[in-house]
Amino acid sequence: MKNLSIYIHIPFCDHKCIYCDFYSIITTENQSNFINAVTKEIGYYAELYGKNRIVKTIYFGGGTPSYLPVQAIKEVIENIKNNFKVYDDCEITLETNPGTVNKSKLKELKNTGINRISIGIQSFLESDLDFLTRIHDKKTAIATVENAADVGFKNISIDLIFNLPGQTKSNWLNNLSIAVELPVVHISAYSLIIERGTILNKMILDGKVNIGDEDFDADLYETTIRFLNENGFEQYEVSNFCKSGFESKHNLNYWNYGEYIGFGPSAHSFIKNKRWWNFSSLKKYIDEINKSNRAVRGSELLTPEQMLNEFVMLTLRSTGININEIKKKFKKSWLINNKNKLNGLEQKGLIIFDDNRIKLTPKGYLVCDEILLNLN
Ligand code: SF4
Structure with a gap:
């Protein structure tokens, strides 16, 4: 039996953040059609690839998965369990954003079987959060982590971004200091990436915003590695740090070049030497699934050389x-x-x-x- 990871892309968000290039939409319409489509897609791929594979990790990403009603998430998990073989200790992660979950919703989410929560905090500094157009403030960010711990989540991860415009080294160190005092066991710390097509990219092109140069970025990165190592967080990938035993199993599977199937609009999949990706439009995704149970926008067969290069690149950046x-x-x-x-x-x-x-x-x-x- 081969191990398999499952990713579900939940495209709904409260609004579009200026730096974001993930496929996300600001509407709650079509949520039940979306869940029905995901259900069909799960059935289709389970029939094709489920027989000799066992699911080791399930990951709800987005978008803002916690924007969905808990019942909908529960249905998707049950569906996966009904269609695929799933390990009893399967890691089930849900991405969430502060301001979209209160304590009682976190408790309900935990009762669905989700055992890992990844919180998109990005910064504890109000001016950074305003700049990034996030909907939360420092207080809500901290409360979300504490609430998650209070309802029993042991495996809590947070995301932080460095080299934000105007961010000083001491601001960034302050963010890291707050993070390590919280009950989190995993920290993803990314340098701000300027993606084409985002509002932020336009702001930079128009000269409205400046970000720190490469040397400053490298200095913040080095500081991050040193600070987190000194505070009990081991680096196990370029941007990922954790307390012993709390590596993200889902991401490790990607980085170890394991197989995965992605459901939902814009989701990518990789089985054997084939990679395919879905339409990045909720409407198109639902229409295609209703026609043929699949919504593939494109695919490629990797050559042995491409696979070797990807294997070297992914594994060297993580576990070696x-x-x-x-x-x-x-x-x-x-x-x-x-x-x-x-x-x-x-x-x-x-x-x-x-x-x-x-x-x-x-x-x-x-x-x-x-x-x-x-x-x-
Ligand atoms: S909440 Fe996340 S997915 Fe949604 S727009 Fe902001 S960065 Fe993008």
Whole structure:
């Protein structure tokens, strides 16, 4: 039996944040049609791929999944369990935003079987939150984490963004200090990414906003790694840190090049050597599912070379390149071709050979992209 991860994209949001390029819509219309469509899609793919696979993780992302009624989330989980084989200890994560869940809703969510909650806080500083056009303030952010812990969530993750316009190093350190005092076991800390097509991108192009340069960004990143390590959070991927044993199993599956199926508009899937993605329009998604139980916008078959490159890129950025696996799955020659480069990286203290894996050191994480560019 192969392990499988399931992702469900919930596209509904309260409003569009200026930096966001995820597929999301500001409406609560069509929620029940959406759930019906997801139900059909689950049935379709379970029939195709469910027989020799077992679900290890389920992840509700978005959008703002906590915007859906609890009953709808419960239905989707039950549907997955009725159609796929699912591990008893399956990790079930729900992304949520402060301001969209109170304590009683968190409790109800926990009763559906969700055992991991990922909270999109981004910053505890009011001016950052205003800039990002988030709907919450510092108080609501902290209360959401505390409420989640109070109702019994042990596995709480938060997202934070650094290098926001006007953010100083001490502001950022203050954010990290607040975070590590909260009952969270996982922190995702991302540098602000300017995505094309977002309002923020236009603001930058129009010269209305400036963000810190590369050196400042690297300084904040280095500070993040050091501060979180000193406070008991181990780095296990470029942007992800956790207390021992609380890695996101769902993300680890992506980064270990495991298989996954995504349901909902814009969701991506990867099985064997095939990748496909759904239409990024709720209406189109529902129409297509009603016609044929699937809503595939595009697909590609990966060549062995593409798969090798992706495997190296994803695993080096996280738990490290598994030497046995790369020999078994791909060309043995990769290790031979890169032997000298790998030895050089080891001598510079950028990678280590540990437990049959090639892993980045904290220093290596800082130049991860350059290292990847040099390996072939
Ligand atoms: S809440 Fe999240 S998904 Fe929704 S618009 Fe804001 S950043 Fe995008």
